[in-house]
Amino acid sequence: xxAYELAQLNIxxxxxxxxxxxxxxxxxxxDRINALAETSEGFVWRLQTEEGDATAVRPLGDETxxxxxxxxxxxxxxxxxxxSAHVEIMRRRKEWFERMQESYVVLWWVSKGHRxxxxxxxxxxxxLRSAGPNEAAFTFKNPYAPPDAIQSRSPASFDxxxxxx
Numbered sequence: 017x018x019a020y021e022l023a024q025l026n027i028x029x030x031x032x033x034x035x036x037x038x039x040x041x042x043x044x045x046x047d048r049i050n051a052l053a054e055t056s057e058g059f060v061w062r063l064q065t066e067e068g069d070a071t072a073v074r075p076l077g078d079e080t081x082x083x084x085x086x087x088x089x090x091x092x093x094x095x096x097x098x099x100s101a102h103v104e105i106m107r108r109r110k111e112w113f114e115r116m117q118e119s120y121v122v123l124w125w126v127s128k129g130h131r132x133x134x135x136x137x138x139x140x141x142x143x144l145r146s147a148g149p150n151e152a153a154f155t156f157k158n159p160y161a162p163p164d165a166i167q168s169r170s171p172a173s174f175d176x177x178x179x180x181x
């Protein structure tokens with residue numbers, strides 16, 4: 017059992033204000049998709065106000081929505097994002113959000129029980145954007161194992177010295 021959990025941040029720049037008709041169907045699905053996340057295997061925590069509203073948290077400006085959560089592992093988050101009804105909403109993101117040229121999703125490991133701050137999450141996104149995927153800030157496409165994962169040794173090659181000598 018790992019002593020780490022997976023944190024994630026994703027951001028999206030809205031085409032219109034959240035209360036506009038363009039965003040109505042997105043808003044209408046928020047409670048359903050958030051409830052799906054919270055009942056998904058491996059879900060640990062998500063950023064939200066005391067009223068349960070994550071869309072009210074706007075550290076990157078009024079037009080940018082953020083989503084930050086913590087999961088047991090990459091597999092759990094991946095299953096929720098790409099293997100549940102959440103994918104239906106992702107397929108429609110062009111209707112509601114601007115196309116982003118830079119990375120808009122970042123994953124990183126946190127100690128079990130740690131809840132990342134907004135500053136921490138934004139710094140991880142900046143690190144990913146400046147340095148590319150690395151063990152401190154990575155993506156689904158280039159995931160890293162938790163720091164306490166047992167690294168498998170490669171099998172001995174013929175160039176290895178005989179351990180009996």
